[in-house]
Amino acid sequence: MMEDIVSLSTGHQASNLADNPNMHFSHLLYASNRQLRSAFSTLPRITDPVPQQPRPSPSYLFLDSPTYTKLVQSSTKTGFLIHGKLAHAHMIKTSFKPCLFLLNNLLFMYNKYGEIGYAQNLFDKMLKRNIISYNSLISGYSQMGRYDKVVHAFCQARMAGLKLDKFTYAGALGVCSHTRDVRCGKLIHSLVIVGGLSDQVFLVNSLIDMYSKCSQIEQARLLFETSTVRDEVSWNSLIAGYVRLGFDEEVLELLTKMHQSGLILTTYTLGSVLKACCTKNFNRFGKMLHGYIVKLSLDLDVVVGTALLYMYAKTENLTDAVRIFKFTTHPNVITFNAMIAGFLQTETLSTEYAQEALHLFSEMQRQGMKPSKFTYSSILKACIAVENLDVGKQIHAQICKNNLQSDEFIGSTLVDLYSYSGSVEDGLRCFNSTPKLDVVSWTSMIAGYVQNGHFENALSLFHQLLASGRKPDEFIISSVMGACADMATARSGEQIQSYALKFGIANFTIVQNSQMCMYAKSGDIDLARLTFQEIENPDVVSWSVMICSTGQHGCAKEALQLFELMTASQIEPNQITFLGVLTACSHGGLVEEGLQYFETMKKDYGIAANVKHSACIVDLLGRAGRLEEAEKFVFNSGFEKNPVMWRALLSACRVHKDAAMADRVANTVIELEPQAASSYVLLYNIYHEAGEDKPALEVRKLMQDRGVKKEPGISWIEVGNKVHSFVVGDHSHPMSQLIYSRLEEMLVKIKRSVLNIEKLPLSISKRGMIMNHHSEKLAVTFGIISLPESAPVKVMKNLRVCCDCHTTMKLISEVEKREIILRDVIRFHHFREGSCSCNDYW
Known part of the structure; x- marks a missing residue:
């Protein structure tokens, strides 16, 4: 094998190697060279200075700088990062000293594909750097959301005495836009002026965008008006800023002035403005703009039509969105994507809409269109909504066939698909096979662990996230707090709460809701109350968590008072809210109140009772000794085939020592769920407590004959940052x-x-x-x-x-x-x- 590789360095084959990088990759990938494998295994140290050594033995394949550059550029373009890494490893083994241009290409490759650790290591070992080196590093950290590192690299470039260009300043301004740091943005604006780059339209647009996103719309407007250089992007940036802040009249004024200034309102300009109108507050403005577009006869344009469709879909006007889709003469992939996304809006997502999205996906393929990354990411959500793992696996196969499985958005949705289906191991495989993990991917995997009861794995993955240097968002914090809540490990939850406070995300409602749940499930209802009181604008989840928590802690009357306060605050309760209310009534013995709220839920709020609501009523009546009424309710509930209903009645039979009814109910629930140990255990305890040892022994024998095993009782307590578990004896x-x-x-x-x-x-x-x-x-x-x-x-x-x-x-x-x-x-x-x-x- 080595002799074949050496022969490539001579004659016509060497010239072909430079012109055809894939040929070189093929030989590198299949060469069983122990030295190359060793080089690749030490990649974290690939940029260490190479000591002066004798020229390597002829067993190496020598390449020149242009060839290496082509190989790295090809790897960057095609996305095959492994090829670029192999080329880099080959440089090290051959003691090749890359020039600055080649080093910058390597730096760009690592940054583009999220290998920020390799990029930083390479950057630190570079003996010479130019502004392109710093710009590449700034771009890489910006993509990763490491805004502190962007600022650090920007300051390093200034201290190095390099002349900063528009890309350097734009990267720093992007940080100010994302962090809403207007003070830092103004400092950079001053540096732009001092550096003589204030007449660069690229930077003017970045400054307008920064000021508008920092809610300094007057400063953005002043910069726009006083600037001698501006283009369509300048107008669109300012318009988007006004739309974002809700100034619809100013948006109309700017559109008019833009048209009067001689700039043509192109389809892309109108599409950009329509995308900025995708909120309910701008529904009226969007419809006005739609009328203007019709007058210009641009409504049949595929770009504008897609933007209109997207606007209506985002504002939940699906009827109008479907009408526009049907009138689009030549829909493209983006049009189909917009319509699919419209059906999958979170606020309106239902099984029916998810099925429509799947039908559109099939229609795309029938028309010979090639789905994009966004298409696959969206349609996987439809599979989750309809709970169809088989269709999801088929789409996963198409994704692999089209080599799109490495996309981070598709990867995170695949994790969601398998996690929601209970196959957390497959979800983990998808997570590990995603080369560029973003915060959404980590959130999906952590949430998948929590949803499937793997709470310790969720905390372990959270620690890995922190160790990688990434900053978790409010959704990850919420999921991890949920894991602490289910494990009832308050100490771990408090540490995560401190982390959230330190990084300024503790006041997000979703975090506070999880924090409240964590304290309540850990047994500290007082801290849960305090957290609820600190929420500035509690939503329906906040109220529901607090109502459920007080009910579980035996504070039934307090739970009902919270419900009345909730409705007085114009917050409409949902199914979970009423479940908490009914549970509180059941635990507190408030029978008449519970029955009244059950009817209120159905009649006043139009919420259909599910099996959990109905089981609460059975429990409510059963605990109060109204066993016959409870049994009658089971038969009339529509859930008489659900073992949960009968198990609730069986528990009531044990409380009131009604062995006769218990025997009848137990036969029913055992027939419905023959392998559920809880039903046998309940019946055994009823007989045992009634002193009827012979029937009790028969129940135990029946369990043994059917191979039903009782779940062992486990109790645990958290002491000194450690959980101690105990079983009987x-x-x-x-x-x-x-x-x-x-x-x-x-x-x-x-x-x-x-x-x-x-x-x-x-x-x-x-x-x-x-x-x-x-x-x-x-x-x-x-x-x-x-x-x-x-x-x-x-x-x-x-x-x-x-x-x-x-x-x-x-x-x-x-x-x-x-x-x-x-x-x-x-x-x-x-x-x-x-x-x-x-x-x-x-």
Whole structure:
């Protein structure tokens, strides 16, 4: 193999190699050269200064600077970054000293494809740099959103004494536009004037854009009016600024002046203005502009027509958007993309609209059009909406066939597709195969982990994101806080909250909503209330989270008061809001109120009851002892085939010890869901507590015969930044001997303090039973040993707490003078001074 490569460096083949880079890549890729592999494996150090060494042995293939330049430029153009890296590795192994032009090409290649670490390493080792080097680095950091690094590179260029050009200043102004830092923007504006570049129309447009995005529209207008150089972009930038700030009259005035100044309102100009009108506030202005376009006979133009379609679709006027689409004589890919995107708007997304989008995608292909990256990214969202993984996999195959799987937008949507379908491993493969990971890709993967219950993996990936130097946005912070909420790890959640405060994203409503949920699920309802009070403009999610949280913590009346405040604030409740209200009524024993809210939801708000709402009503009636009424409701609800309904009724049968109805209900739920262990366990406990041992043993035997395994009870507590887990009779904890000894002391203390033996839990009155060693008792004991006396003991459990443990917790809180907060799979129990917040109604 090496001899074949050496032979390429002579004669006619060498000239072909320079003219045909693909030929060189082929030999580089397939050469089994141990030295090349070694070079590639040490790429993070590829720019280290090469010591003076003797000329390499003839086993190397020698290339000149023009050939290397062509190879790198070809790699940059085609997107095959591996080819460029191999060429760079070959330079190192052959001790080739690249010129500044070649180094700048390498720098541009790494920056373009997000390899900012390699780019910075290469830049640092360059002995000589020019302004192009700095501009390339500034561009790379701008694409990554690392605006602090852009400013640093800009300052380095100034300190190096280089003459900054328009691209350098434009990159710095772009940072000011994104960060809304008008003070820094004004400083750069001064440098532009001092540098004698104020007559560059390119920079004038960047300055207008910066001032308008920083809400300094008067300064932008002044610059526009006093500038001696301006073009269509200048007009469009100022117009977009006025539209963004809601000055529709000024927009009309500028359009008129632009036309009067002799500039032709081209299709691209009108399209740009229409895109700026894609908000509900500018619906009237957009329609006026539509009339003007019709008068100019430009409405049939594919560019303007697509812009009109996009405007109507974004403002949720889908009927008008469809009408424009049908009248477009020669729709192109962009037209189809706009219509597909219109059907997939978040506010109006439904299964019906998603199916329409899929039909349009099929029509595109029938007409012989080649879908773009945007097409595939959008249509994958339609597959998510209709929950059709099979169609999604077919589209994924088309994406791979067209070599588009490396696109970051498509990659993040593929992650969403597989994560929403429960295939988080496939989502991770798509994430790892995306070469240029942006913040959306990280958000999708972290959210996918959280959605599928892989909370520790979500936190681990979040730490990887921080280690990579990327700055997370409010959506990532919200997802990670959601993971902390489900794990009930308040300490980790507090650290993420501190991070959000440090980087100025803690006041986003989506972050505050997740923070509120995190505190509530971690057992601290007071901090959840405080977070809710700090939200400046709470939305429907904010109110719903607070209502659900107070209901789960046993504050039923407070939940109903919050609901009334919500409606008085003109915030319309949704399905989740009513679910929280009904749950609060169920836990609080507010039967009539719950039934009234159930009817209000259907009649006054037009919200159809789903199975969760209906199960709440069954639970509400069942807890109150109205078992026959609850059973009748199940048959009339339309969800009589759903095991959730019958399981709720079965739980009520256990509360009221109705073994006869329990036997009938259990047979129904077991028939509907024969492999669900919870139904068997409930029925077993009902028989066992009623003293009917023979039926109880028959239920256990039936579980064994059918291979149904009960989920083991696990309790956990967070102490000192570490989560400690326990199972029944657990001896794996390092402090297990001390835990059992302390638990025994407390049980003895309880027995001595309680004079009436009938009030004692069964596990204490009959010593030696396994209930003494239930997981929640071990976790609470560990918390009492490890935490200060002033700190409440917060324990989480994956199953419902049993009656014996519930009674024991009340007694422990009394004799130990400690507050105990226990979260089971249903609700929170706050034990204080011998009583529970549920008032034994659970």
